[in-house]
Amino acid sequence: MTTETLNPEMQTILELDRVIHEPARLVILTVCNSAEEVEFKFLETTTGLSKGNLSSHISKLEQAGYVEVIKAFRKKIPVTSFKITNAGREALIAYWNAIRGSIPN
Amino acid sequence: MTTETLNPEMQTILELDRVIHEPARLVILTVCNSAEEVEFKFLETTTGLSKGNLSSHISKLEQAGYVEVIKAFRKKIPVTSFKITNAGREALIAYWNAIRGSIPN
DNA sequence: ACAGACCAGTTTGTATTGCAAACTGGTCTA
DNA sequence: TAGACCAGTTTGCAATACAAACTGGTCTGT
Numbered sequence: 272m273t274t275e276t277l278n279p280e281m282q283t284i285l286e287l288d289r290v291i292h293e294p295a296r297l298v299i300l301t302v303c304n305s306a307e308e309v310e311f312k313f314l315e316t317t318t319g320l321s322k323g324n325l326s327s328h329i330s331k332l333e334q335a336g337y338v339e340v341i342k343a344f345r346k347k348i349p350v351t352s353f354k355i356t357n358a359g360r361e362a363l364i365a366y367w368n369a370i371r372g373s374i375p376n
Numbered sequence: 377m378t379t380e381t382l383n384p385e386m387q388t389i390l391e392l393d394r395v396i397h398e399p400a401r402l403v404i405l406t407v408c409n410s411a412e413e414v415e416f417k418f419l420e421t422t423t424g425l426s427k428g429n430l431s432s433h434i435s436k437l438e439q440a441g442y443v444e445v446i447k448a449f450r451k452k453i454p455v456t457s458f459k460i461t462n463a464g465r466e467a468l469i470a471y472w473n474a475i476r477g478s479i480p481n
Numbered sequence: 482a483c484a485g486a487c488c489a490g491t492t493t494g495t496a497t498t499g500c501a502a503a504c505t506g507g508t509c510t511a
Numbered sequence: 512t513a514g515a516c517c518a519g520t521t522t523g524c525a526a527t528a529c530a531a532a533c534t535g536g537t538c539t540g541t
Contacts, residue, residue, distance in 0.1 A: 277422040281403045285423070293528080294397070298386045301480075311490070317382040318390070323530055326491055331527095347537060349489055367480060374476055375406075398499080416519070429500055431520055436498095452508060454518055487538075498527065509516075 280373040290335045291366045295320055295328045300363050303338055303355040311351040329353060337362055385478040395440045396471045400425055400433045405468050408443055408460040416456040434458060442467055 291297055298318055303309050315325055332338045337359030341352045355363070396402055403423055408414050420430055437443045442464030446457040460468070 277403070277407075277424070281406060281423075284399045284403050284406075287399055292397075292399070294389045294392055295528080298382070298389050301386060301389075302382075315489095318386075319382070321530055322490060323492080323532090324528070327528080330491090349536080351490065370475060371479055374479075375472060400499080420518095426501055427519060428502075428521080432499075435520090454507080456519070483541095485539090488536085490534090490536105492531105492533070494531085495529090496527100497529095498525100500524090500526100502521105502523085504521070505519090507517085507519105510514090511512100 283369050283373050287369055288362055288366055290331060290337065291362055293328070293331075295324065296332055297366070299325070299328055299353075300332060300337060300355060300359060303353050304360060304363055308341065308352045308354050311353075314353070332359070335359075335362075388474050388478050392474055393467055393471055395436060395442065396467055398433070398436075400429065401437055402471075404430070404433055404458075405437060405442060405460060405464060408458050409465060409468055413446065413457045413459050416458075419458070437464070440464075440467075 291300060295318070299314060302314060302317065311325070311329075314320070314329075315322060318325070320328070329338065329340070332353075333340055335358075337356060339354045339356055341354060343350050343352065396405060400423070404419060407419060407422065416430070416434075419425070419434075420427060423430065425433070434443065434445070437458075438445050440463075442461060444459045444461055446459060448455050448457065
């Protein structure tokens, strides 16, 4: 080792957005980003996450302002849907850019 | 949304090696991978991680079998160094491959 | 009508984590 | 030889990820 400073790609890794860095949330947000609106049930079955787990990760994303939660009824059954926000989309893009920039060949 | 199955890239994300997924450890392991042997002090100053933090992350990496810890003395002062193991190198490569394969364009 | 199976989603309890402050065991200096 | 200093570990704590247990409601069979 010759240099005494961490190269910038590694510095970037240390500063990654922890809300998005959690795999479950990265997947949730990515799915939300790929559709207008996504239902709870859909996320549950596709991701294989448990309801509780899914619920709390979504709360985190909501708190961070990365998704909007939409509560509605289909017939008489409650249906919860999610929509990525602008902030969420930006954060997601920034996250991928950071990763992309740090990947070794 | 039309499909009911999570695409394989997202599945990969959910299965990332959590030992390596932690940014601090990813950086430590990457530095170790770029040199024959790396000293504690060097990691401390380059990464900016606190001693305690660094120490416990390295313990994790050692437990996982990803680094070897080498204790020695320089004059009379203890010097601890780290060396990535084969398993560590493989895990790191696998991690980057997983990430690389999951990145959106 | 109503008991209980079922459903969508939340809350709670717990084990694990990441972190820095406090500590250990030692060397060096005045 | 007291105490400043150094390399690294342990401890204590706040924040997490997770699933089991729960809530509030609808539907089914009798």
